[in-house]
Amino acid sequence: MVIQTDMIDKSSVIPIYYQLFKLLEEQIRRGDLKPGEAIPTEHEISSHFEISRMTVRRAIAELVSAGMVYAQQGRGTFVATPKLDNIVFELNDFNQEIKQRGLNYKTTLLEAKIIRADKELRDKFELGEDYKRFLYFRTVLSAEDERLSYEVKYTIYSKSKPILETELKDPSLPGLIATHTEYVPMSAKKVLQVAACTEEEASILGIASNSPVFLIEQTVYDQDLKPVGWSKAVYRGDRYKLTSYDGWYKKD
Amino acid sequence: MVIQTDMIDKSSVIPIYYQLFKLLEEQIRRGDLKPGEAIPTEHEISSHFEISRMTVRRAIAELVSAGMVYAQQGRGTFVATPKLDNIVFELNDFNQEIKQRGLNYKTTLLEAKIIRADKELRDKFELGEDYKRFLYFRTVLSAEDERLSYEVKYTIYSKSKPILETELKDPSLPGLIATHTEYVPMSAKKVLQVAACTEEEASILGIASNSPVFLIEQTVYDQDLKPVGWSKAVYRGDRYKLTSYDGWYKKD
């Protein structure tokens, strides 16, 4: 039980379930409760604060719908691992077809090295002059020998584990951060734009210069909202599209 | 009370709240309960099916989180109007700035007419040869005398109200359908792609030919999932971008 008492005011106008929800949310956010860990049982919370179990369940239901915990009947309720690959920019179409047809779908590491920081990079990471080094990756995503996207990634350099492997287990930016730095990716901001591709990008992807492409810039943050990774990806405009369904769309 | 009894099986392994949720969902979808209308009160449902009010509330909570109804303390619970402009393709940046700074932001009708159907159009609407006419609109979105996007829209022609006004109250595709046809827009599918703009589009938007642009194709459906509107919009690539936040992002 990590929870502290004297933080829930039963006489407040703010509902108890909401106070408890905020309390648990804060503990999870701060890392007092870590992903995979069990949160206290409903009975424990209930008796600790002397509130009804139904009220506790209401608070936990909010956490579940926020995607921060998941409950398993008979086992307990556990802190979820932040999902940093949401549906919004899940560029589908081609990727979908690839998965359905089981085609070859691989990420190739073109380059990985330690680089010196310049001002632009330090600004992106909101860091001072004392940070001198970053990790730098260049990867290509391809299917059936056709190159589909090209991505440049930067992470903060950590002395502790600067192991640069040729084989990338998880080539995503959050994955690289988790593997090669001491930081834990917790949230991300993605910006999608359109652009005409440069000659370099065109030659790597095997398309004509100035072809229209998707351009996705991503910044990954740790639990303190400190930027710990940045990437810029270029996706072939003729291979990707984005679909969404609105309103009372019936999935069944 | 539109609800029929003998449709909830208390001895079933399927939870009562879920049966009730599905029942209400179906009634709303079918149009037995129309947008703006109140659904039966919790007490009515509770006593009608002889189930607890808390169980009814659980079912209604599911409807609320599905966005199909909204509750107002002291008044009742009402069927929501389907929101056909979700956040996914809410191309922001520029539009956001416009709203914040209160700039001039208007949609201009370039053209509106009744057209003859060709095969391509009939296919898009999944209609037979007996449908001969469609409504056709061309609009431009501009801010401070700068044109930002260009859109072509088609809807099924309804004899009943083919009034083509010069002033468009709601120039969105769902709005045009609601105003100029007998159909009620209930859901939509949007596909976002990148493209190099054509010469026509370039001259309308005042940009260079082959400039990269966002291209959004939208199909709007009525409650029976019958396509009743289709549009193709071109957004200036240098004015729009799309941002999303992932993971345990803290909004506060």
Added chain:
DNA sequence: AAGTTTGAAATGTATAGACAATTATAGTTA
């Protein structure tokens, strides 16, 4: 040793009731 049974612990569903907060309406009063 291996499989089976039992029971405790945890979440899931459901009930009945109480009171609070909000809204609308009908009634009362100035």
Added chain:
DNA sequence: TAACTATAATTGTCTATACATTTCAAACTT
């Protein structure tokens, strides 16, 4: 007539309890 007041109706919060379902591990049996 207009403004205020009481009341009823409706949703919101909370409690206490009961039993179901699932999981896990300890105890038991073969």
